[in-house]
Amino acid sequence: MAETRTTKLLIIGSGPAGYTAGVYGSRAMLDPILVQGIEPGGQLTTTTEVENWPGDTEVQGPDLMVRMEAHAKAMGTEIIGDIIIDLDLSSRPFKAKGDSGTTYVADAVILATGARAKWLGMESEEKFKGFGVSACATCDGFFYRNQEIVVIGGGNTAVEEALFLTKFASKVTLVHRRDELRAEKILIDRLMKNPKIEPLWFHELHEVYGTENPLGVEGIKVKHTKTGEITDIAAKGVFVAIGHAPANELVKDTLETHMGGYVVTKPDSTETSIPGVFAAGDLTDHEYRQAVTSAGMGCMAALEAERFLSQEGDETAVQSEQPQTEEA
Structure with a gap:
């Protein structure tokens, strides 16, 4: 009952x-x-x-x-x-x-x-969650001081995360599937003027890879959205910032x-x-x-x-x- x-x-x-x-x-x-x-x-x-x-x-x-x-x-x-x-x-x-x-x-x-x-739903993304893959720059950015990291996305969330992460990282690569950001103009201006940020247009995340024991990110593979070409990017942290x-x-x-x-x-x-x-x-x-x-x-x-x-x-x-x- x-x-x-x-x-x-x-x-x-x-x-x-x-x-x-x-x-x-x-x-x-x-x-x-x-x-x-x-x-x-x-x-x-x-x-x-x-x-x-x-x-x-x-x-x-x-x-x-x-x-x-x-x-x-x-x-x-x-x-x-x-x-x-x-x-x-x-x-x-x-x-x-x-x-x-x-x-x-x-x-x-x-x-x-x-x-x-929001996550991309990839198997390798799930594998490294909490071990190099994050969705919160303010939570985890501090752990990547003087490291090269990657941000995935093209809206306000991605741009804000990328800008914030420059406080810690030596380089931030922003991976976006188009060549135009959907963020507010003032945020885009700040991003484009920041010497630590390098946008990578027409690419999407293909795979996260790293060490097994202990688990840790070493880099990502990205795919060109037009040609399908796969490129390796070395990175210690991957921030999925799609909202x-x-x-x-x-x-x-x-x-x-x-x-x-x-x-x-x-x-x-x-x-x-x-x-x-x-x-x-x-x-x-x-x-x-x-x-x-x-x-x-x-x-x-x-x-x-x-x-x-x-x-x-x-x-x-x-x-x-x-x-x-x-x-x-």
């Missing part, structure tokens, strides 16, 4: 935003339920060294998420290994259906489902979105277009996409959810205290 769970606060997602929301939701005595989703811990579980988390000079991404999960659990968050497959926000209380068959009924919902970097996709499948038809599907929130808030529904982390953040900013938004979402529920409770109490009159 399918189970129904009722809670004041349902948190969907288990990255830095979700776990932080759990900590603050628990401290506010909301007894939150957190449903982890398809990738418990989020994108940081596929990251190796993290050197920009305050308080840790260096920490492994998976280890950090284990600690955050333990913290949320210790504060009182009930953490469930389920996947929400349907979310009904048409009326309160909100209803979510899990892949397990469980129905979750909640007075408020925090969405922390994150975003996923990010917010994990908005549950709400793309019910909440207001922008910038390619990111959930819209009110200025300086995590409130969405539906009262009682809050969004935090990479699901709404198309600009920073950092663990620390996601955690900050998770805190904001929990505090705003607590305030929302308190106000709802006050209004209900006031209504119940009004004298009732019978009609003649």
